[in-house]
Amino acid sequence: MPLAPTTPDVFKAIAEEHRREILDALMAGEKAVGAIVTDLSMSQPQVSKHLRVLSEVGLVTCRADGRHRLYRLEPEHLRPLRDWLSKYEQAVNDRLDRMDDYLKHVQQQGESQ
Amino acid sequence: MTPHRHGSAVIEFPSALEILTTREFDAPIELVFDVLTKPEHVRQWFAPFDDTMTVCSIDLRVGGAYHFVFVTKDGRECSFRGTYLEIERPTRIVDTWLFEGWPDAEAVETVDLHETDGVTQLKTNLAFRDQAGRDHMTKFDGQEDSWDKMEDYLRSLLDPRPRD
Numbered sequence: 001m002p003l004a005p006t007t008p009d010v011f012k013a014i015a016e017e018h019r020r021e022i023l024d025a026l027m028a029g030e031k032a033v034g035a036i037v038t039d040l041s042m043s044q045p046q047v048s049k050h051l052r053v054l055s056e057v058g059l060v061t062c063r064a065d066g067r068h069r070l071y072r073l074e075p076e077h078l079r080p081l082r083d084w085l086s087k088y089e090q091a092v093n094d095r096l097d098r099m100d101d102y103l104k105h106v107q108q109q110g111e112s113q
Numbered sequence: 114m115t116p117h118r119h120g121s122a123v124i125e126f127p128s129a130l131e132i133l134t135t136r137e138f139d140a141p142i143e144l145v146f147d148v149l150t151k152p153e154h155v156r157q158w159f160a161p162f163d164d165t166m167t168v169c170s171i172d173l174r175v176g177g178a179y180h181f182v183f184v185t186k187d188g189r190e191c192s193f194r195g196t197y198l199e200i201e202r203p204t205r206i207v208d209t210w211l212f213e214g215w216p217d218a219e220a221v222e223t224v225d226l227h228e229t230d231g232v233t234q235l236k237t238n239l240a241f242r243d244q245a246g247r248d249h250m251t252k253f254d255g256q257e258d259s260w261d262k263m264e265d266y267l268r269s270l271l272d273p274r275p276r277d
Contacts, residue, residue, distance in 0.1 A: 098158040103140040
């Protein structure tokens with residue numbers, strides 16, 4: 001079950017806590033860099049740098065609105081991550097389910113002796 | 114009538130370096146501890162049913178080693194090994210955890226067991242080493258690095274082949 005080629009980049013993008021804060025800030029709707037700077041008390045160059053990384057992996061897009069550039073969240077690009085996480089959860093659940101079945105089997109054997 | 118617990122594991126990521134799995138079993142704590150730590154039991158559930166367990170050795174004492182190997186039906190070998198750091202029967206086991214082929218993904222695994230009215234809760238925390246401290250990297254580079262490791266580990270569970 002190989003991961004989608006973009007997944008590692010999405011991982012790196014969201015592994016950084018300031019970038020996660022930016023994604024959170026954009027959940028409410030599209031915002032200009034200045035508004036994100038105000039919301040998160042980060043410097044403008046810092047926010048711009050993180051927005052660039054997020055844009056590269058498709059998690060945010062940007063459009064011009066007069067003098068402003070507005071950034072918006074593209075949550076569907078988190079899908080590879082979610083799909084991969086659900087496969088991991090499946091693998092863990094399968095192992096623990098086998099252990100559960102085995103525990104039942106051992107206890108039933110104990111009762112019949 | 115006992116509840117059906119299949120698929121009920123709760124998986125959380127308390128930090129970028131940790132994976133915490135919680136699951137309950139309708140069995141007494143002593144039995145759950147044995148099923149986790151005796152090779153004759155582990156052989157019966159650790160590997161998927163179609164796969165063959167070729168190595169299952171457990172030296173259950175502080176400083177002792179364990180090694181599990183199973184071969185998937187298409188011939189891939191999956192090897193897990195480590196050393197016991199703490200053993201408190203029947204409530205706690207701490208060990209190192211290494212999936213071979215992924216030498217950087219070594220973790221410390223902490224297993225905590227707790228029984229209430231015949232139901233035993235198993236909590237397994239896998240804490241990956243913080244590369245940041247070792248390599249004097251910046252805080253955020255370190256975080257990214259640990260996510261890479263976690264991804265390697267998770268990927269290894271899903272698709273246990275060496276990286277290209």
